[in-house]
Structure formats: C-alpha cells, structure tokens
Amino acid sequence: MTPPASPTAPSFTGITAAPAPVPSQAQVYAEIQQFYAQQMYLLDEGATDKWALTFTPDAWLDLPMAPVALQGQDSVAGAARLRRDELDREDRRQRHVPCAVFVDPVDAGTVRARCQVLVLTTLRGGRPDIAFSMTCEDVLVRAADGAGWLVKDRLVVSDSSG
Amino acid sequence: MTPPASPTAPSFTGITAAPAPVPSQAQVYAEIQQFYAQQMYLLDEGATDKWALTFTPDAWLDLPMAPVALQGQDSVAGAARLRRDELDREDRRQRHVPCAVFVDPVDAGTVRARCQVLVLTTLRGGRPDIAFSMTCEDVLVRAADGAGWLVKDRLVVSDSSG
Amino acid sequence: MTPPASPTAPSFTGITAAPAPVPSQAQVYAEIQQFYAQQMYLLDEGATDKWALTFTPDAWLDLPMAPVALQGQDSVAGAARLRRDELDREDRRQRHVPCAVFVDPVDAGTVRARCQVLVLTTLRGGRPDIAFSMTCEDVLVRAADGAGWLVKDRLVVSDSSG
Numbered sequence: 001m002t003p004p005a006s007p008t009a010p011s012f013t014g015i016t017a018a019p020a021p022v023p024s025q026a027q028v029y030a031e032i033q034q035f036y037a038q039q040m041y042l043l044d045e046g047a048t049d050k051w052a053l054t055f056t057p058d059a060w061l062d063l064p065m066a067p068v069a070l071q072g073q074d075s076v077a078g079a080a081r082l083r084r085d086e087l088d089r090e091d092r093r094q095r096h097v098p099c100a101v102f103v104d105p106v107d108a109g110t111v112r113a114r115c116q117v118l119v120l121t122t123l124r125g126g127r128p129d130i131a132f133s134m135t136c137e138d139v140l141v142r143a144a145d146g147a148g149w150l151v152k153d154r155l156v157v158s159d160s161s162g
Numbered sequence: 163m164t165p166p167a168s169p170t171a172p173s174f175t176g177i178t179a180a181p182a183p184v185p186s187q188a189q190v191y192a193e194i195q196q197f198y199a200q201q202m203y204l205l206d207e208g209a210t211d212k213w214a215l216t217f218t219p220d221a222w223l224d225l226p227m228a229p230v231a232l233q234g235q236d237s238v239a240g241a242a243r244l245r246r247d248e249l250d251r252e253d254r255r256q257r258h259v260p261c262a263v264f265v266d267p268v269d270a271g272t273v274r275a276r277c278q279v280l281v282l283t284t285l286r287g288g289r290p291d292i293a294f295s296m297t298c299e300d301v302l303v304r305a306a307d308g309a310g311w312l313v314k315d316r317l318v319v320s321d322s323s324g
Numbered sequence: 325m326t327p328p329a330s331p332t333a334p335s336f337t338g339i340t341a342a343p344a345p346v347p348s349q350a351q352v353y354a355e356i357q358q359f360y361a362q363q364m365y366l367l368d369e370g371a372t373d374k375w376a377l378t379f380t381p382d383a384w385l386d387l388p389m390a391p392v393a394l395q396g397q398d399s400v401a402g403a404a405r406l407r408r409d410e411l412d413r414e415d416r417r418q419r420h421v422p423c424a425v426f427v428d429p430v431d432a433g434t435v436r437a438r439c440q441v442l443v444l445t446t447l448r449g450g451r452p453d454i455a456f457s458m459t460c461e462d463v464l465v466r467a468a469d470g471a472g473w474l475v476k477d478r479l480v481v482s483d484s485s486g
Contacts, residue, residue, distance in 0.1 A: 030350040
C-alpha cells in the first residue's frame with residue numbers, strides 16, 4: 001500500500017470493510033481503551049520492541065520535538081530507545097497516562113481516535129512531575145489477526161507548543 | 163418542564179422512559195465516557211458555542227467559584243468565554259482531563275454520573291500545572307435525537323474547597 | 325479456601341467457572357472500570373468500612389510503604405484509617421484517580437487487572453499536588469451476588485520506588 005501523503009491526512013484507498021459481524025460501539029470503545037492502556041504500559045516498562053509492534057510496519061509517528069515525522073517500527077523504536085537512555089541517565093521513571101479516549105469509527109477495521117496523555121516522570125524516592133500534557137490524534141487499524149488494534153498514523157500535539 | 167427547585171436535587175417528574183430496546187450497561191457506560199471526553203475537548207479547544215450545546219436549554223451549572231448557579235446555554239457559554247479570555251491574557255492552554263467515570267442509571271433516558279476532572283494549565287513552552295482537581299456530580303439526559311447525552315444538572319465540587 | 329501462598333502469586337485452585345452466560349468483553353471491562361472509580365471514591369470520601377468491603381474477606385493488600393502485606397478487611401480498613409488521620413491533621417483532601425485500566429480475564433469470575441493511580445492531595449484553598457503515581461496489580465473476583473467485583477489480591481507499586 002502506498003504510504004499516506006502526510007501523517008495527518010492518510011489515504012484509506014484500498015481498505016475494504018471486514019465481512020465479519022460488526023462489533024458494537026461499546027465493544028470497539030473497550031478495545032481501544034485497552035489498546036491505549038497496554039501500549040503505554042509497554043512503553044513505560046521498556047518493552048520497546050513489543051511497543052513498536054503496536055504500530056503498523058508503515059506507520060507514521062509525528063512527535064512535537066522531532067524535526068520530521070518518523071515512519072516504520074524501527075524508527076519509532078529508535079526514538080523510544082533514545083528517550084529511555086535519557087531517562088536512565090537521570091534515574092527517572094516515566095509514565096504515560098492515557099485519558100479521555102474518543103473514538104470516531106471510519107469503517108469496520110479503522111477508527112480515528114483521540115487520547116489525552118499525561119506524561120509523568122518520577123525521580124527515585126521523589127514525587128511525580130507532569131513533564132508533558134499531550135494529545136494523540138490517531139488513525140488506528142484492526143490487526144490482521146483481528147485480535148487487536150495498531151497505530152497507522154499518530155500526530156502528537158503538546159500543550160506546551162501553544 | 164418546570165426547572166428543578168435546586169441544581170443538586172432536580173425533579174424527574176414528567177420524564178417518561180423511552181420505548182426503544184434498553185441499551186446494555188456497557189453501551190451506556192461507553193457513551194457517557196465518550197460524552198465526557200468530547201465535552202472537555204470542545205471546551206479546551208475554545209468551541210464554546212458547541213460546548214454550550216452539550217447542556218440542555220434549561221440546564222443548571224453550579225461552579226465552585228461562582229456566587230450563584232448558572233442556568234441555560236447562554237449563561238454557561240458566558241462563563242466559559244470569561245475563563246477563556248483570562249487564559250488568553252495569560253497565554254495559557256487549559257486542559258480538562260476527565261477520569262473515574264461512574265454511572266448510576268435512573269431510567270432509559272437519564273443517568274446520574276460522576277466524573278473526576280483534573281484541570282491542567284500550560285504556559286507556552288512551559289510545563290503543565292494542575293490548577294484544580296474537581297468532581298462533576300451530574301444528571302445527564304439522552305438527547306432528543308437519541309444520538310448522545312446532555313448535561314441537565316452539574317454540580318462541580320473542587321478539592322480546594324475543603 | 326487456603327490463602328494464596330504469596331500476595332503476588334495467588335492460587336486459583338477450587339475456583340470453578342460460573343454456569344451463567346459469559347458476559348461480553350465490553351461488559352466486563354465497563355464493570356471493572358466502574359469498580360475502580362467507585363472504590364477510589366469510597367476511599368477518598370472516608371467511607372472506610374464500605375471501602376474495606378470492596379476486598380474479599382481473605383484479600384491481600386501489599387502496599388509500597390508497608391513492611392508486610394496486609395490480609396483481610398479489618399487490616400486494610402485499619403491502614404486506610406491511619407492514612408486518613410494523617411490527612412486530617414494536615415487538613416489535606418486526598419484523591420485517588422484511576423486511569424489506564426487493563427483487564428486480562430482468567431475465568432468467568434476472575435480477572436487480572438491493572439490500573440494506574442494518580443494520588444493527589446490538596447490543602448484547603450491550595451493547589452493539588454501529585455503525591456504518588458502508583459500501579460495496582462490486582463486479582464479481582466466477581467462478588468457472590470454477581471453484582472460487582474472484589475479485590476482478592478492487590479500489589480501496589482509506586483513509581484517512586486525506582
């Protein structure tokens with residue numbers, strides 16, 4: 001599939017609806033909430049390779065501090081490792097807390113989703129600080145095995161960017 | 163309908179249950195969680211008029227800092243605009259983060275709901291501060307088109323009020 | 325039933341699946357999210373006895389600051405009362421904000437669940453502080469009346485512990 005022209009305006013050309021029974025809105029919403037929870041736990045526990053597999057192979061990730069958008073599982077894993085090294089040097093634990101999940105279905109296998117993320121860092125023996133408040137603007141697609149969801153396109157907007 | 167005698171003790175007289183199939187608990191809970199997420203996103207993005215439409219025309223809003231409870235969409239929009247002007251002068255971005263949603267069904271078209279809201283403000287280029295921790299004690303009613311929920315009565319309690 | 329050998333590795337021996345229809349994943353997930361919301365509201369409102377009843381009679385609670393794991397409703401209530409006395413002396417309001425709920429079903433009446441909890445304290449007239457960022461690693465069991473869930477085993481891990 002051709003990569004989207006831009007990480008914020010992906011093309012859905014070629015996506016066909018699954019023939020399976022349509023899951024209820026509640027079912028999809030529960031799945032997406034659990035997806036965000038698990039994805040953030042993987043990242044914060046340093047399971048970087050598993051975390052990268054929550055993105056599609058051709059996924060775009062557009063971060064507020066990065067000069068260009070990243071594409072692909074290796075690139076997003078690389079960014080996560082750089083951040084982890086920085087945290088390790090500072091002896092900080094990081095926590096991405098997903099909140100305020102909103103889901104807008106596109107078709108049986110695709111949703112647009114939004115998630116507010118509070119990023120906390122805690123020094124050993126210290127108190128948590130809120131380092132960032134960010135919004136993930138995502139396009140999520142159902143994984144090929146039907147068992148979960150993957151990020152196809154993520155735009156991260158920081159409240160600090162004004 | 164006669165307005166409720168008090169914003170914290172609304173009368174349900176005259177509300178009749180919808181004849182439609184009763185949605186599952188999970189369905190209603192997903193709808194209410196999404197309602198809170200969307201309502202807070204609208205407020206924080208400055209879509210004040212759309213945000214005001216998430217209240218019924220006769221809704222009560224009782225805020226911790228206001229001397230009296232507000233009634234009606236114009237009144238609540240006015241309060242939101244005053245707050246927004248204040249934030250703009252301070253060059254701050256505001257974020258209402260809804261958490262810990264609890265829903266207690268009253269009838270097919272009415273729920274009592276509670277939501278913990280963390281209010282963060284972020285200066286451009288700065289770090290987020292938690293300005294308030296508040297609880298919304300709400301009566302929500304299903305919108306006439308059946309597609310969503312509206313606030314009929316909201317009591318906001320701040321943890322700072324002691 | 326024999327108490328679990330360790331609070332982090334409970335035995336499921338003797339638990340038999342309920343013969344009732346299996347609730348949907350969305351239904352269970354909604355129930356667990358509401359369970360966490362209600363449990364935290366009870367604790368923060370000082371309804372300590374009701375809060376203790378959200379644990380099974382033989383439940384284990386392993387807290388980061390406690391030298392040993394607590395067992396039973398009286399023990400966990402005692403710990404909550406000690407903390408409440410401390411908060412009252414400091415004129416602080418406490419708020420446990422549950423986020424990022426993840427549920428892994430074990431059988432019809434048992435789930436492993438994880439929940440990120442931000443613990444905020446607010447001085448009267450002051451601003452909220454994040455005192456702790458913690459993760460609850462729980463085994464939850466369906467209550468005998470089928471109406472809700474109970475903590476059978478809770479390990480609380482603080483981000484400050486490094």
